[in-house]
C-alpha cells in the first residue's frame with residue numbers, strides 16, 4: 001500500500017480534496033523498504049516476508065524468509081513474542097491466510113514463506129521436526145498461542161501434522177488441544193469469549209474481497225464504476241473492521257475495561273488483499289480493500305479515543321504497481337479509467353509486469369503514520385526496521 005494505492009482510494013471514494021481516516025493521523029513519516037541478500041547487499045524491492053520481518057524483528061532479511069537472519073538463518077525474536085513473554089495480550093488479524101507472510105512474521109520462523117502447513121515444507125528442510133525444527137508456520141503459530149488469530153487459511157489448518165507431538169492430527173486439532181475457541185463466521189466471532197484464545201478461520205484461503213470490477217487491460221478499459229459488492233463473498237464473512245473491533249474487545253482485559261489497570265496488548269491488523277488485487281491489476285478490488293482497511297483504522301482510532309494510552313501505527317511493507325496516469329497517457333501496460341464518486345475520470349496504469357502476468361511490488365518508501373505514545377518517532381525518513389524500536393519502546397519491552 002504505497003502512496004499511489006492510498007491516493008487512488010482517496011480520489012475514488014472521498015475525492016481529491018477529501019481525506020481518508022488514515023490521512024488524519026497527526027504524525028506521518030516515510031519508511032524505506034529495501035531488503036537484503038544473503039551477503040547483506042541491498043535488494044531494492046522487498047517482498048512481504050522480508051518487509052514484515054523488518055519491523056517485526058528490527059532486522060532486514062532476504063526476500064521470502066520469515067523472521068530469520070539473512071546469512072545464518074537464525075530465528076529473530078518478534079514483537080509479538082516479546083510482548084507475550086512480558087505479559088501482554090497479543091493478536092494477529094488479516095484478510096490473507098493466517099499463515100501468509102505478514103501475519104507469519106510475528107508468530108513463526110521459517111526459511112521460506114511457502115512453508116505454511118505441514119504439507120508445504122519442501123522449501124524449509126531445516127524447519128521440519130525430523131531436523132530439529134518446529135514445523136510449519138501454522139504449527140508454530142498455534143504453539144505460540146497468541147490470544148486472538150483472525151483471518152483466512154482454513155485449508156492450511158486442516159492439514160495433517162506429519163511429525164512432532166501432534167503427529168497424525170490436524171493443525172486445527174492442535175489448536176483445540178491448546179484451548180482455542182475456533183470460530184468460522186460473524187456469528188461465531190460474536191460468541192467468542194476473552195477467557196480462552198480465539199482462532200477465527202473465515203475462508204478456506206484468503207478472505208474474499210469486498211469490491212469487484214473490470215481488471216485493467218492493454219489499451220485501457222472504457223470508463224467504469226466499481227461494484228461495491230462481491231457475489232463470491234459469503235454474507236456471514238466478517239469485515240476487517242468487524243474483526244479489528246472484535247480483536248480489540250477480546251484483548252482488552254476486564255480490569256482494563258473498568259479502569260487504567262491491566263498490562264495492555266499488541267495487535268496487528270492487516271488489509272492484505274490491497275496487495276493481492278494490485279498483483280492482478282484489479283483496481284476495484286484494490287480500492288475496495290484499501291477502504292475496508294481504512295474502516296479498520298477508524299475502529300482503532302475510536303478505541304484509542306476511549307483508551308488514550310494506545311499507540312496506533314498505520315503503515316505498509318512496500319509500494320505496488322498501480323500508478324495514477326494522465327488520461328491521455330499512451331501506456332504500454334494495463335490500464336483502466338474509473339469514474340470517481342466526485343464524477344471525474346481517474347486513469348490507473350499497471351506496468352510492472354507483462355500483460356497477463358503478475359504485477360510486481362515497487363521499491364518506493366511507504367507512509368508510516370501514528371498517534372499516541374512514542375508516535376513522534378515515526379517523523380522523518382527511517383528504515384523499516386526502526387518501527388521495531390518504536391513499538392518496543394511504546395510497550396516497554398526488553399531487547400531479547
Ligand SMILES: [Zn+2]
Pocket residue numbers: 048275276279361
Ligand atoms: Zn505482494
